[in-house]
Amino acid sequence: MATNDGSSVSVTDEREIIVEVKDLHKYFGRNEVLKGIDLVVRRGEVVVLIGPSGSGKSTFLRCLNFLEDPTTGEITVGGVHVVCGSHGSTFKKAVHQIRMKCGMVFQDFNLFPHKDATENVTEGPILVRGEKKADAVAKAHDLLAKVGLAERIDYFPSQLSGGQKQRVAIARAMAMEPVLMLFDEPTSALDPELIGEVLKVMKDLAKQGMTMIVVSHEMGFSRDVADRVVYMDAGLFVEQGPPSEVFYHPKDERTKRFLRHILPEKEPQHAAELGITAVDTEPVDIETGERPEADLSTGSEGTPVTSAVDTGIPEIPTGQGAAGELPLPPGDEKL
Numbered sequence: 001m002a003t004n005d006g007s008s009v010s011v012t013d014e015r016e017i018i019v020e021v022k023d024l025h026k027y028f029g030r031n032e033v034l035k036g037i038d039l040v041v042r043r044g045e046v047v048v049l050i051g052p053s054g055s056g057k058s059t060f061l062r063c064l065n066f067l068e069d070p071t072t073g074e075i076t077v078g079g080v081h082v083v084c085g086s087h088g089s090t091f092k093k094a095v096h097q098i099r100m101k102c103g104m105v106f107q108d109f110n111l112f113p114h115k116d117a118t119e120n121v122t123e124g125p126i127l128v129r130g131e132k133k134a135d136a137v138a139k140a141h142d143l144l145a146k147v148g149l150a151e152r153i154d155y156f157p158s159q160l161s162g163g164q165k166q167r168v169a170i171a172r173a174m175a176m177e178p179v180l181m182l183f184d185e186p187t188s189a190l191d192p193e194l195i196g197e198v199l200k201v202m203k204d205l206a207k208q209g210m211t212m213i214v215v216s217h218e219m220g221f222s223r224d225v226a227d228r229v230v231y232m233d234a235g236l237f238v239e240q241g242p243p244s245e246v247f248y249h250p251k252d253e254r255t256k257r258f259l260r261h262i263l264p265e266k267e268p269q270h271a272a273e274l275g276i277t278a279v280d281t282e283p284v285d286i287e288t289g290e291r292p293e294a295d296l297s298t299g300s301e302g303t304p305v306t307s308a309v310d311t312g313i314p315e316i317p318t319g320q321g322a323a324g325e326l327p328l329p330p331g332d333e334k335l
């Protein structure tokens with residue numbers, strides 16, 4: 001689990017490597033969507049991936065478990081190593097093994113509509129893992145109870161709320177006993193009042209030590225649970241670190257622009273969780289809960305700072321910093 005002082009970094013260094021990605025590239029036709037990704041994730045780490053639409057977050061997750069074929073690079077998950085772009089039976093076997101080691105939860109649940117909750121959870125263990133039906137059913141009931149659905153084991157997806165469906169989907173992924181859970185915007189299709197119940201299940205998983213890579217702009221969740229936040233832009237991991245660093249002291253201009261302008265504009269509620277609003281562009285400090293002294297909500301001539309909604313390119317506040325630079329918080333020469 002994360003600590004706000006970043007101490008988890010030294011702890012995680014001792015842990016077994018669950019995921020190792022080296023120089024991963026993915027082309028769709030001539031469009032290079034992943035441009036050389038490197039990543040190491042250790043057992044029990046929770047890594048949250050954020051970034052603008054189209055930056056390649058879903059593609060990266062889908063490449064990790066070979067729902068997409070990465071073009072080049074290397075992927076190791078749970079000790080199984082694959083050189084991407086290879087062919088042949090050894091390659092196919094390794095890809096199959098990696099798929100078995102990853103549980104994936106999608107934005108839109110992907111449940112079988114004609115199967116009830118128990119059957120949705122037992123399908124993979126019985127058909128893919130060869131588990132006996134009675135064992136698979138017992139495990140499914142246990143998992144459904146853990147996600148708070150003990151009373152809904154025989155309900156069909158159409159009889160469940162979005163939050164309940166997503167919890168079935170999490171139980172289904174866990175039933176395959178993965179070493180790694182991948183979540184692609186698991187709460188973005190949910191009504192606001194149902195988001196919390198899914199985030200709670202995810203938090204519980206993290207507490208139990210599950211290794212997780214989560215694409216999500218639920219900033220409160222990330223701040224509380226993530227060991228590491230990775231900011232992705234245009235097919236690259238631009239910046240990564242503990243939430244206290246990436247959210248509140250971003251170093252790269254692209255991260256700053258996303259956090260201070262694009263996020264507040266596109267996802268004001270999530271930005272507000274970090275203490276950022278569209279006109280109040282400097283986040284509160286994660287440790288003190290205070291804002292920097294300077295009022296960055298207006299330029300020196302009292303001009304409100306707004307982002308350029310239509311273009312996604314932020315306007316630069318007048319009278320602060322050199323043209324083309326974001327305003328600097330006082331006393332922070334690093335930024």
Ligand SMILES: Nc1ncnc2c1ncn2[C@@H]1O[C@H](COP(=O)(O)OP(=O)(O)OP(=O)(O)O)[C@@H](O)[C@H]1O
Pocket residue numbers: 028033051052053054055056057058059060
């Ligand atoms: N199957 C596909 N065929 C062709 N292009 C694709 C395909 N899937 C994704 N892309 C392109 O790859 C780029 C990255 O898409 P991706 O879905 O990974 O972005 P994302 O960061 O997950 O965005 P969002 O936040 O909107 O979900 C986009 O330009 C998209 O159009």
Ligand SMILES: [Mg+2]
Pocket residue numbers: 057058059
């Ligand atoms: Mg996506």
